[in-house]
Amino acid sequence: MGKVTDDRGPVRPRSGSRRRGAGAEAPNGSRLSPSWLTVLQDVTRASNEALSLHDAVRHALRRISGHGGWGFAQSYLLGGAGAGVLLPFESWLEPAFPAFRHLRTAIRTMRFRRGQGLPGGILESGEPVLIAGPDRCSPALARIARDAGVASMTAFPVLVGTQTVGVLEFYADRVVEPEPALAELYRHVGTQLGRVVERVQFQEEFASAIGEEQRELGQELHDGIGQQLAGLELMCRSLIESLYGRKAALAAAHKVSDGIHAVSQKVSALAHGLYPVAVDAEGLGPALRNLAESTTIAHGIECVFVNERASCAPESRVATQMVRIAQEAVTNAVRHAKAGRIAVSLHCAANVLTLDVTDDGIGVPDPPREGKGLGLRIMRNRAASVGATLSIARAPQGGTRVVCSVLCGDGE
Numbered sequence: 001m002g003k004v005t006d007d008r009g010p011v012r013p014r015s016g017s018r019r020r021g022a023g024a025e026a027p028n029g030s031r032l033s034p035s036w037l038t039v040l041q042d043v044t045r046a047s048n049e050a051l052s053l054h055d056a057v058r059h060a061l062r063r064i065s066g067h068g069g070w071g072f073a074q075s076y077l078l079g080g081a082g083a084g085v086l087l088p089f090e091s092w093l094e095p096a097f098p099a100f101r102h103l104r105t106a107i108r109t110m111r112f113r114r115g116q117g118l119p120g121g122i123l124e125s126g127e128p129v130l131i132a133g134p135d136r137c138s139p140a141l142a143r144i145a146r147d148a149g150v151a152s153m154t155a156f157p158v159l160v161g162t163q164t165v166g167v168l169e170f171y172a173d174r175v176v177e178p179e180p181a182l183a184e185l186y187r188h189v190g191t192q193l194g195r196v197v198e199r200v201q202f203q204e205e206f207a208s209a210i211g212e213e214q215r216e217l218g219q220e221l222h223d224g225i226g227q228q229l230a231g232l233e234l235m236c237r238s239l240i241e242s243l244y245g246r247k248a249a250l251a252a253a254h255k256v257s258d259g260i261h262a263v264s265q266k267v268s269a270l271a272h273g274l275y276p277v278a279v280d281a282e283g284l285g286p287a288l289r290n291l292a293e294s295t296t297i298a299h300g301i302e303c304v305f306v307n308e309r310a311s312c313a314p315e316s317r318v319a320t321q322m323v324r325i326a327q328e329a330v331t332n333a334v335r336h337a338k339a340g341r342i343a344v345s346l347h348c349a350a351n352v353l354t355l356d357v358t359d360d361g362i363g364v365p366d367p368p369r370e371g372k373g374l375g376l377r378i379m380r381n382r383a384a385s386v387g388a389t390l391s392i393a394r395a396p397q398g399g400t401r402v403v404c405s406v407l408c409g410d411g412e
Contacts, residue, residue, distance in 0.1 A: 031181045039067050047192040054387035056196045061092035070170035071097030074107050076119050077166040086112040086119050103148040118155050119167040126164045128156035128186040130178040152176040156186035160194040203381040229264040284319040292344050299334050303342040312348030312408040321382045322355050328379050329357035329402040337361025353408045360399040
């Protein structure tokens with residue numbers, strides 16, 4: 001690890017920091033106290049078990065803030081146009097520090113390029129800053145920080161290998177003395193969160209690859225088999241015209257034509273369902289309604305959609321993944337559950353958007369087994385990639401119930 005600094009120069013251990021039994025010896029000779037080791041172990045466990053990057057980062061912010069006495073914590077991730085802009089991500093405000101609420105609101109609209117403010121400085125250097133004052137903030141934020149009573153700040157990078165992909169930043173309303181041993185804590189936590197970033201990136205790439213395969217299959221169904229069926233249907237119509245007066249042959253030709261037409265409709269509905277969707281908040285309901293209608297046409301199963309979304313407005317990427325999760329749940333109900341009826345519903349309560357897909361089929365084991373199929377894993381990966389929770393269980397009246405919930409907008 002490189003040089004660790006604070007605003008007063010190189011960090012030196014405080015007297016007594018090398019006492020025997022004070023904590024765990026780190027490779028660079030610094031020590032973590034037993035209580036900080038407990039925090040590190042807890043953050044590591046939570047990062048390994050987190051279903052989403054949101055959960056992992058929020059937990060790290062809460063644990064470090066609570067144990068270190070920091071009143072407010074903010075995280076940033078690389079995003080936007082180009083690779084050099086930090087965007088606000090999760091934050092944590094301790095209940096005992098309401099004065100920082102305005103600071104939290106102001107940060108939500110800010111962006112930091114390399115070298116701008118404390119987050120941008122860490123993005124540029126890749127090194128933690130143990131202690132800084134509000135003067136390290138960007139000019140626009142410095143005044144707000146002082147007005148909120150900020151006296152000390154600390155921050156460290158989230159690392160994927162040697163690349164900084166995010167920053168965690170903490171604020172206090174008192175002067176905090178630097179603890180050199182915390183540099184080791186920051187390095188470990190930053191690395192653990194970096195692994196979660198890598199895992200989420202893999203999940204997104206996995207979902208994208210599945211979507212591309214589905215797109216290619218849908219295109220093949222539409223352009224290949226669909227066009228061939230359309231050609232056969234035209235040939236049948238010509239045959240029917242040539243068979244007038246021959247009742248038996250005409251009846252058989254009509255049956256063939258009707259059969260080809262029915263198959264053509266099913267192939268068209270399947271192809272449409274396989275094409276990747278990119279929906280916004282307003283398009284989520286119509287996309288799910290179309291899924292229900294196309295399922296009824298393609299499989300002859302009653303599939304209904306009820307929209308009780310109210311005021312929730314999910315981001316486009318969230319809406320897109322919810323449609324994909326609904327498609328997978330409906331497909332499983334059709335292929336494996338032997339369902340006769342499927343209900344798809346969407347509703348919002350307390351700023352949480354919930355998708356519910358319930359069927360009356362044979363149900364799933366409780367708890368459900370992943371097995372060799374990809375269906376459940378694909379749904380879980382899609383949910384995790386947008387910070388949503390997913391549950392799959394037996395429905396109260398029999399059958400299977402898939403529920404996906406995600407927080408919409410800014411939650412406190």
